[in-house]
Amino acid sequence: MLEAAVERGRQVLPGVTLVRAGEPMAALFVVRSGSAKRYSVTLEGTEQVHGFILPGEAVGLEGFAGGRYLCEVSALEALHYCRVPMRKLEQLLERLPGLRREILRLLGQALDEAQRLHGELAQRDARGRVAHFLADLSERLARRGLSPTEFRLSMNRADIASHLGLTLExxxxxxxxxxxxxxxxVRARDISVLRPEALAALGSGCA
Amino acid sequence: MLEAAVERGRQVLPGVTLVRAGEPMAALFVVRSGSAKRYSVTLEGTEQVHGFILPGEAVGLEGFAGGRYLCEVSALEALHYCRVPMRKLEQLLERLPGLRREILRLLGQALDEAQRLHGELAQRDARGRVAHFLADLSERLARRGLSPTEFRLSMNRADIASHLGLTLExxxxxxxxxxxxxxxxVRARDISVLRPEALAALGSGCA
DNA sequence: CGACCGGTTGAGGTGACTCAATGGTCGTGG
DNA sequence: CCACGACCATTGAGTCACCTCAACCGGTCG
Structure with a gap:
């Protein structure tokens, strides 16, 4: 049933916006490959980057708050995704207790992630935040079977800075x-992690 | 059905912990009166305050991530609450599509709140954060029918500081x-807001 | 070749932290 | 009733991390 409801094989180019803040929440997205940034635009017109979305991660969860998306999500690289229209999702939630639990789990995890980020911003200094950012990215890549030590940042310094509450300098x-x-x-956006433990230590605890 | 599942009329004294991080998520709580702080304990043993819970607000949502609570919640004042055991909640979710939507909405709102906080910490300076904190508290109190201009802070300066990523000084x-x-x-914990617009302006936008 | 964009590096200013002293309030006990 | 101590809050002085502003560098594209 779930399989049948999923619309597969969609793709967009870098820079394209997947969802816009304020739009009705028409579907839930899952990124299959590529990456995206999730951000909101403040009253002054500046971007606040809330997070980066990697393969296997969901897009649009905050929409459950009021039936409308609250963030913009735009592709940082060429991106494949699939989507589940809300209509179908609601029907499936009726029938599949497992899916119900899974959606709740996704939301809970998003909440947990937001909370951890809050802790970072509240407690760590600049180096600690950047170290944590890299360690976190590394771990999420590893979870998807990609190299945790050799990767390319798909976002620029300004996006990282916005996300971490720092300046690009x-x-x-x-x-x-x-x-x-x-x-x-470090060579521009290419990163090789030589001492993961050092980053992890700075990023979580023993500052 | 919902009515029947809710266990009512429980209460605790100030300082008592309602839920602990790591405990199995046995129930969802709603605070009826009083207030609480939600926090986690870092590896170094310091508290990170993630938020404050006012009457009408839910406790324990992050538990959906993995079936265990992720934060401690402890009462700041004498506190009344009710709870819905997870067993019953799951049964009800089976039957009540409205409740399903409501729970998703609660989670979405929590996510939205966390995101706004992230924006605050990332963009505002100390005064802006404190102004926003007061404006937000004021609005949440008003929503519950309490005075938005005259209130007593149930938390101490250190808790506010931790929450906003600042020091108590x-x-x-x-x-x-x-x-x-x-x-x-300002007189100790008693606050009278004389110029709400000024706070709101500092707290959201025109810094 | 020149313009542009993203990234790096430097110099100087400042807002928030640290450390330390003082003040207020409350509860306890003499 | 006052003395005392505990706890919380306020205030001040000095330091430092990060921001701001500005120059520079290296690719890429016209």
């Missing part, structure tokens, strides 16, 4: 510092 | 500054 300086200390190799 | 200084400028009257 500070991001750049933190990366340079990690490079200088031999923890990373 | 900075909270104190911000409140004193607002007092000096004639926006507030």
């Amino acid at each position: 500070t991001i750049s300086r933190a990366l340079s510092a990690f490079k200088r200390e031999g923890w990373l190799r | 900075t909270i104190s200084r911000a409140l004193s500054a607002f007092k000096r400028e004639g926006w507030l009257r």
Whole structure:
């Protein structure tokens, strides 16, 4: 049943917006490949990046609050995704207790993630935040079977800065510092993690 | 059916912990009166306050992530609450599509709230965060029919500081500054808001 | 070749933190 | 009734991390 409801094989180019804040929540999305950024636009017109979406992750969950999406999501790379229209989703929730639990789990996880991020911003300094960001990215990539030590950042420094509540210069300086200390190799957006433990330590706890 | 499932009229004294991180998620709580703080304990043993719970608000939603609570919740004042055991909740979700939507809405709102907080921490300075905190509290109190301009903070400065990613001295200084400028009257935990517009302006946008 | 965009690096300013002292309020016990 | 201590809040002085502004570098595209 679930299989039948999913619309597969859609794709978009980099820069294309998947969902817009304020639009009615017509469907739930899951990214199959590529990556995206989730952000909102403040009253002053600046972007606030709330997070980055990797393969296997869901898009549009905040829409459950009021039937409308609350964030914009736009592709950072060429991106494949599938979508489940809300109509069908509601019908399926009626019949499949397992799916019910799964959706609740997804929402709970999103909440947990938001909470962890809150803790980071509230407690860590710039280097700690950047270290945590890299460690987190690394772990999420590994979970999808990709290399946790060699990867390419699909977002620019300004996006990372917005997400972490810093400036792009500070991001750049933190990366340079990690490079200088031999923890990373950095070439523009290509990252090689040489000492994952060092990052993890800075990123979660023993600052 | 819903009525029958709710266990009513429970109460606890200030300081008592309602749920603990790591415990199996046995029930969903709703606070009827009083207030509570939601926090997690970091590896170093410090508290990170994630939010404050007012009457009419739910406790324990993050538990959906993995069947266990992720935060501690403890009462700041004498507190009345009711609870819905998870067993019953699952049965009800089977039968009541309205309840299903309601739970999803609650989770979506929690996500929205977390996201707004993220924006605050990432973009605003100390005064802006404190102003937003007060404006938000004021609005939530008003929604419950309480005075939006005269209230008593049930949490201490350290809890506010932890929540906003600041120090307690900075909270104190911000409140004193607002007092000096004639926006507030502050006497220990008693707050009178004299110029709500000024707070709202600082708290959301026109910094 | 030149313009542009994203990223790096430097110099200087400042807002928030740290550390420390003072003040207020409440509950307890003399 | 007052003395005392505990706890919370306020205020001040000095430091430091991050921001701001600005110059520079290296690709890429016309």
